Amino acid sequence: MLIGQSGGATAVINASLIGALEAALDSGKVGRILGMRHGIEGVLKRDFIDLTSLSQERRNLLRLTPSSALGTGRYKVTPDDLDPILDQLARDDVRYLLYIGGNDSADTVHKLAMHAARRDQNLAFMSIPKTVDNDLAETHHCPGYGSVCRYIANFTRDAIYDTFASPQLYAVKFIEVMGRDAGWVTAAGALAMTGDEADLAPLLLLPERPPRDTDEIVALIKDDVARRGWSVVVVPETLQDASGRYVGGDTPNFVDSFGHEYYASPGAALSQVLTSAGLRARYDKPGTSARMSNVMASSVDLAEAEALGAEAARLAIAGETAKMTALRQNDQGGMDIVAVPVERVANRVRLLDDAFIGVDGHSVTDAFHDYALPLLGPDP
Amino acid sequence: MLIGQSGGATAVINASLIGALEAALDSGKVGRILGMRHGIEGVLKRDFIDLTSLSQERRNLLRLTPSSALGTGRYKVTPDDLDPILDQLARDDVRYLLYIGGNDSADTVHKLAMHAARRDQNLAFMSIPKTVDNDLAETHHCPGYGSVCRYIANFTRDAIYDTFASPQLYAVKFIEVMGRDAGWVTAAGALAMTGDEADLAPLLLLPERPPRDTDEIVALIKDDVARRGWSVVVVPETLQDASGRYVGGDTPNFVDSFGHEYYASPGAALSQVLTSAGLRARYDKPGTSARMSNVMASSVDLAEAEALGAEAARLAIAGETAKMTALRQNDQGGMDIVAVPVERVANRVRLLDDAFIGVDGHSVTDAFHDYALPLLGPDP
Structure with a gap:
């Protein structure tokens, strides 16, 4: 499994990373979990960090640490990048790619998932929402907001x-x-x-x-x-x-x-x-x-960010692809976690x-x- | 007793106000405690708030409330203002004037105290330090810093x-x-x-x-x-x-x-x-x-601001005038509260x-x- 972070760093983006990492570890179905450095550019440059054996103590600290532990980026994937990225993922035997970010990141996931399908490459892509701008469609609100x-x-x-x-x-x-x-x-x-x-x-x-x-x-x-x-x-x-x-x-x-x-x-x-x-x-x-x-981080926000990351990892392992985990308000006013097609999020802006x-x-x-x-x- | 606040509002200036107010109440020697609105201009305009019967509950809230409860100002007292101010204070039978502020405020206190002495007016003036700039002479550090x-x-x-x-x-x-x-x-x-x-x-x-x-x-x-x-x-x-x-x-x-x-x-x-x-x-x-x-206010800062306000009230009642309460480090590394001549603070800047x-x-x-x-x- 390969996990990336994209766009502006936030107080809770590392909570999503840890949520995904621990869900993957708990599944017992993922041999190795890597982080890409500075977003999708980390794939093009094959710049990875191995997260598999990160200690429980380090994970607990990172869960509450602001910024973007993997490094973040704003690289816009071009059509010419798609094959090189997917080739690299195949060489490293990546089966699941999770990408934490906003609508640009959802677009990256959407393009890669479509291109992988065209190539018959067996690779699950999931998007994990993250933006303080709160402008993603299809979710009640966004982690960071x-x-x-x-x-x-x-x-x-x-x-x-x-x-x-x-x-x-x-x-x-x-x-x-x-x-x-x-x-x-x-x-x-x-x-x-x-x-x-x-x-x-x-x-x-x-x-x-x-x-x-x-x-x-x-x-x-x-x-x-x-x-x-x-x-x-x-x-x-x-x-x-x-x-x-x-x-x-x-x-x-x-x-x-x-x-x-x-x-x-x-x-x-x-x-x-x-x-x-x-x-x-x-x-x-x-x-x-x-x-x-981190002084002002909301405990509700931290918990949701982590849960959305964890669910994305579980869904990818269960065979879902081209989805984003999202929050939907239930009848009791609480938040359920659902999965929505990433194409309905990509490059769209939800206004107030x-x-x-x-x-x-x-x-x-x-x-x-x-x-x-x-x-x-x-x-x- | 009349108390004023001057210069930029801070997270702890109201703690000094409450410290002074409660020390005056505790002394049993002050019949009425007034606050001037927006600093010394409040005297010129006779714009006062009676603080004498402020409830304990309100005092406890105000102690931790940022901003300047009396309203603050940056009015620079001119030589022509001195007699009108002192006349007004005499008419209202003010015996003690406490002024919370930085070096400009210390200068105001200094000028008023000197002029009151020239007029043989029986009035104690005390300055209470306050500035996030931490640039006051004669004190280890300043409340707010x-x-x-x-x-x-x-x-x-x-x-x-x-x-x-x-x-x-x-x-x-x-x-x-x-x-x-x-x-x-x-x-x-x-x-x-x-x-x-x-x-x-x-x-x-x-x-x-x-x-x-x-x-x-x-x-x-x-x-x-x-x-x-x-x-x-x-x-x-x-x-x-x-x-x-x-x-x-x-x-x-x-x-x-x-x-x-x-x-x-x-x-x-x-x-x-x-x-x-x-x-x-x-x-x-x-x-x-x-x-x-107030989220970021330091508990040490709040406690010192209150103590410096209280000591200024006690010293004024005991007959001191033209002094500022200040912090001095003792041999154990803790802070003692002392009184320093306000003229050594007025209009001076302590650099780093x-x-x-x-x-x-x-x-x-x-x-x-x-x-x-x-x-x-x-x-x-």
């Missing part, structure tokens, strides 16, 4: 009580978060304030409700300050307006030697615009710690549900609180 | 393990932190990695060892990447080079309507420079959560000790670990 929710909710709460204590210094605070094209991580900022603190909820700038332009954002925040005396605004790092322009600036402020374009931070850009408009503003950017912190977005477009509904709060664990 | 150390150490650790797992995506990560002109908060990043993880320590850009120019920083980081394959760099938000130019750019990229100058973020600026030089780089900016997080800075200028010594690690509490 509960922990990032807990982090962003607490971070936003800190920013709100700080701003509330000194609005005359900085009336406006932006919190710039991850989340790509979906507003799930942004929405987590609203989990900070419930019940009798609901009046202190932050404003959310959601990709699902793009602002017409920067002027609309300024007007929105000015209204909020007029009403509350301060405003805390959660903004995705890649926010675009309704016409597709990046709020950080409609031309990249920098293009690197590989042609990658870098847009100015929307937090930085909006802080300047607001300050020009007479409201002193600044921004925070929690960055990688949000998806990596309409039912989770408040009518004003800048808040979340009670339904979102009901959806997300249990993911943070017993001590949100 | 232990908690920010715990936060920044963990944040840096997360960034290091993330970068370590995927150096091919981003080889370089900057972490932009607070700390004004001193490197104490920056140095906290190095507490992340000790013992057999010492090889994973971040690079520190310390104000006490300013880089000659940006080229020197680029060369330093390139060397680090050549050696380790990646680099994580902790940088103060106000970093200047040896000639006093802001590393974020030597001209402000923005001046607001009040004439405040805004320099580009050094994290953003250096990320661009490094990426241009062929090393993909990005930055995180933990911002206010670093000084506000030379003995705490490594010979390379970008690391800390064992002496710094010995100094700072105990402040993080039993579970760093």
Whole structure:
């Protein structure tokens, strides 16, 4: 069996790795379990780590350790890579390949599984979901999301009580978060304030409700300050307006030697615009710690990540292929683990549900609180 | 008795408030205890909160609550303010004024105490130290610093393990932190990695060892990447080079309507420079959560903040004035609380000790670990 990790490292991706590893060991049907270094590139380079005899003590530590123990990557498999990868897997007599990642990783698994079938190669491929962005189709939520929710909710709460204590210094605070094209991580900022603190909820700038332009954002925040005396605004790092322009600036402020374009931070850009408009503003950017912190990791998230990894290993050994393990809510409100065709996940993006977005477009509904709060664990 | 809070809110400033309040109540010698809203401006505006009958339950909650319960401020007292403030205090029959804050606040206390003496006004002034910047003279360390150390150490650790797992995506990560002109908060990043993880320590850009120019920083980081394959760099938000130019750019990229100058973020600026030089780089900016997080607050820090507040109240009632309570290390390595003349603290800045800075200028010594690690509490 060969296991890989792909995309951004998280607080719980190693729990999925250990879940899969231990299920494979427990099955008694897998002679050797390898990890690929830095994702699928590890296969092309034949860069493996043997995990078979990892001690129980090391496994228990790794289960709770953030980051990506195997090393991670974002290599996009090309059609020309498929045969070399499958040839390499055949040479190493790999029978099961498990890949932990998001929709790009699901696409890799899908392509490899289809190509292996065309070649009549007997090889089971399973995808294990992982992304703090929570944007995978066919699963109630994704491992990593509960922990990032807990982090962003607490971070936003800190920013709100700080701003509330000194609005005359900085009336406006932006919190710039991850989340790509979906507003799930942004929405987590609203989990900070419930019940009798609901009046202190932050404003959310959601990709699902793009602002017409920067002027609309300024007007929105000015209204909020007029009403509350301060405003805390959660903004995705890649926010675009309704016409597709990046709020950080409609031309990249920098293009690197590989042609990658870098847009100015929307937090930085909006802080300047607001300050020009007479409201002193600044921004925070929690960055990688949000998806990596073991202090803030949710115990529910850790347990689910491990269970999804374990079930993927069991299903692969039982003969399933081209599936992703997923969470489905049962009638009691708990989570069942199911397997879904990986092609229904590959390269698709699940946006924040309409039912989770408040009518004003800048808040979340009670339904979102009901959806997300249990993911943070017993001590949100 | 009148109590105020000033400067940036922290995770432990309310512990000092409760310490002072309860010591005053316990003394049986203070009839009424008021809080000023938003610092000394609260006196000028006669904006007070009566704390005398705050319930034990509320006090216990507030003791552990971050932010600044009274509201905070950064108003700089002018010579023309002194008489109006002292007149107001006389009208309200204030006998003791306690002010929780940093060196600016100590200066306010110093000026008021001197002017009250000139007027023969019978009024005791005490300063209670508070700053995550840890830059106050005459005290071993400052309340707020232990908690920010715990936060920044963990944040840096997360960034290091993330970068370590995927150096091919981003080889370089900057972490932009607070700390004004001193490197104490920056140095906290190095507490992340000790013992057999010492090889994973971040690079520190310390104000006490300013880089000659940006080229020197680029060369330093390139060397680090050549050696380790990646680099994580902790940088103060106000970093200047040896000639006093802001590393974020030597001209402000923005001046607001009040004439405040805004320099580009050094994290953003250096990320661009490094990426241009062929090393993909990005930055995180933990911002206010670093000084506000109750999850990351150090239990040692909370206890010291409360004790320093309580002792200030007791000393004021006993007739002391123009002093600040401070921590002094005793022969057993523990901390004693002493009182120091506030004029020796006012407007002075304590830089990071030379003995705490490594010979390379970008690391800390064992002496710094010995100094700072105990402040993080039993579970760093």
